[in-house]
Amino acid sequence: MISKAHIKVVRSLHLQKFRQIYNKxxxxxxxxxxxxxxxxxFKIEEIYLTEEGYNKYGAIIEKTRHTYELISTKEMDQLSxxxxxxxxxxxxxxxxxxxxxxxxxxxxxxxxxxxxxxGNVGTIIRIADWFGIDAVVRSPNSADFFNPKVVQSTMGxxxxxxxxxxxxSDLIPYKMPVxxxxxxxxxxxxxxxxxNSILIMGNEGNGISQDNIQHIQHKISIPGAATKQAESLNxxxxxxxxxxxxxx
Numbered sequence: 717m718i719s720k721a722h723i724k725v726v727r728s729l730h731l732q733k734f735r736q737i738y739n740k741x742x743x744x745x746x747x748x749x750x751x752x753x754x755x756x757x758f759k760i761e762e763i764y765l766t767e768e769g770y771n772k773y774g775a776i777i778e779k780t781r782h783t784y785e786l787i788s789t790k791e792m793d794q795l796s797x798x799x800x801x802x803x804x805x806x807x808x809x810x811x812x813x814x815x816x817x818x819x820x821x822x823x824x825x826x827x828x829x830x831x832x833x834x835g836n837v838g839t840i841i842r843i844a845d846w847f848g849i850d851a852v853v854r855s856p857n858s859a860d861f862f863n864p865k866v867v868q869s870t871m872g873x874x875x876x877x878x879x880x881x882x883x884x885s886d887l888i889p890y891k892m893p894v895x896x897x898x899x900x901x902x903x904x905x906x907x908x909x910x911x912n913s914i915l916i917m918g919n920e921g922n923g924i925s926q927d928n929i930q931h932i933q934h935k936i937s938i939p940g941a942a943t944k945q946a947e948s949l950n951x952x953x954x955x956x957x958x959x960x961x962x963x964x
Contacts, residue, residue: 741862751872762807769803797864838869839952845873901935
């Protein structure tokens with residue numbers, strides 16, 4: 717049985733302030749949790765399972781020799797950040813990579829310039845994993861990688877991608893080509909993004925910031941139909957379309 721005091725600590729990790737204080741975050745759901753267990757990229761501190769969760773995932777956990785605690789569905793509801801709690805939840809240590817790894821590697825990078833919606837950030841991490849992008853770098857004002865909605869949206873892909881927080885200006889010394897997505901850039905069907913480069917995706921409402929535009933060498937866009945009515949694409953949808961051509 718988990719104590720009320722500890723439930724309060726785990727619940728506090730729903731908020732960025734306490735994730736920073738404790739240097740921990742929560743991971744929920746069997747699919748996401750088992751990806752974390754398999755890859756062992758992040759240090760897992762606590763694992764909580766309902767009886768149903770143990771029946772599904774107990775063998776995997778015991779095989780990896782992680783300790784776990786069985787709790788009731790009511791207790792899981794108290795820990796969860798989801799509207800409907802999952803049957804497995806973990807408390808994990810935060811960890812990010814340094815932008816210095818870009819200095820010696822032939823890498824492809826997505827840079828998130830003030831992308832604030834956690835669902836978009838998580839989905840873009842998943843897209844990066846799918847298309848073989850090596851790293852996702854977030855600006856300090858983008859949604860926190862360890863926000864529960866980000867973690868959930870990645871569906872476990874964050875264990876396969878380098879995650880970095882940095883200013884774009886921190887990356888410029890590595891002399892990688894920089895491409896930015898705009899409404900009025902060159903069509904992605906007419907420009908091949910270099911393999912070893914940085915793709916910038918801008919804020920959902922305002923696009924790429926003025927401070928970062930100065931570093932961009934190539935401006936690209938996704939052409940729509942002549943009869944289109946939509947003003948723009950969702951940033952994660954646009955990222956998926958661009959990456960499918962970038963890595964084809």
